[in-house]
Amino acid sequence: MTTSRKRFLDALACRNLDRPPVWLMRQAGRYLPEYRALKEESDFRTMVRTPELATEVTLQPLKRFPQLDAAILFSDILVIPEALGVDYRFRDEGGIELERTIRSEIEVDSLTPEGAAERLEYVGEALQMLKKELGEEKTLLGFCGAPWTLALYLVEGGSPGEGRNLREMLYRDPHSARLLLKGITTACTDYVRLQCASGADAIQLFDSWAALCPSEFYEEWCLDPIRKIKEACDKPMILFSRGAANRLTDQVTVGTEAIAIDWATSLSQARATIGPNIAIQGNLDPILLETDPEYVRAAAANILENRKGDPGFIFNGGHGLSPKTRIDCVQALLDTIAP
Secondary structure, X not given: OOHHHHHHHHHHOOOOOOOOOEOOOOOOOOOOHHHHHHHOOOOHHHHHHOHHHXXXXXXXXXXXXXXXXXXXXXXXXXXXXXXXXOOEEEOOOOOEEEOXXXXXHHHHHOOXXXXXXXXXXXXXXHHHXXXXXXXXXXXXXXXXXXXXXXXXXXXXXXXXXXXXXXXXXXXXOHHHHHHHHHHHHHHHHHHHHHHXXXXXXXXXXXXXXXXXXXXXXXXXXXXXXXXXXXXXXXOOEEEEEOOOHXXXXXXXXXXXOEEEOOOOOOHHHHHHHHOOOOEEEEXXXXXXXXXXXXXXXXXXXXXXXXXXXXXXXXXXXXXXXXXXXOHHHHHHHHHHHXX
16 A cells, blocks of 8 residues: 555554544535536536546545545435435525425335435445546545434435424434434445445545434434444444534444544544544634635644644544635645645
8 A cells, every 4th residue: 555545544543653644524626626617517416426527526636635645435415315215406595405304104104225325326336436546545435424414404304403303303203213213324324335345445424413413312313323334334434423522432432443523622632532542533623724824834733733643643624625715725734734
């Protein structure tokens, strides 16, 4: 293996490193002129569903920024609801809208978790293409939404807000809620297996709305499904639970090789909670990449100093990049980490 890919996999195994590996969540994209040019010809969902286009978009950041140690598949967590039989779209005014909501046993029964992975075979084809392009030079990351987060989208019909409808469903109709969770978990498990078999070196699991899960349901609705997915995954896994730093001790129990930390959480405190044997990923505030290279360099240097000597550290943002991200800020970040 070349230095870049080995560095990333060594970090996941908490081995000693010359420097931390670096990649950026939602790095393919919306801030790059080459992406915007491609999007003028093909809409987002067409690019996701077309392996050749997904491959091209995935590789764009690495071609512009060769210091990146990993490529993350260009896709979306909502391909799972789509494969279950619920279409989605992006609103013109912003945000996500699903074509229908799932709030009753009849509606849950309309979903089709069996065969969901086969309906996502275009993702497997994209990963195979990417693996051929990257070879052993860079780590190839796949990803999937966590069942709790995907359930929120399905029940709320779009961006979850406070997750009021799913939270109510947990109390009012727990039978239907559990059926929904079971179906989503089955689809996610098969999907992760597909990605591992298609060339992904590691998988990031996004529980982006974990903070909305009531404490009495956190074990059943967040942790147990992730354990099932992890058991089916034969590659390293990174768990990202945004806004759930108060649940880090619980997250450790699911057995992922790494836990990603958002920008609101202290890396030192996270390490003290997680312990020495699980990698930590994080946690630059992505807003910094919309400001000025001077601020980015200072913040990145501070994180590097904070995690100096930590063998299991992966440098990343505390969440994904926005369309307002500045290219010169990303370059300043990478020049600071990997000069």
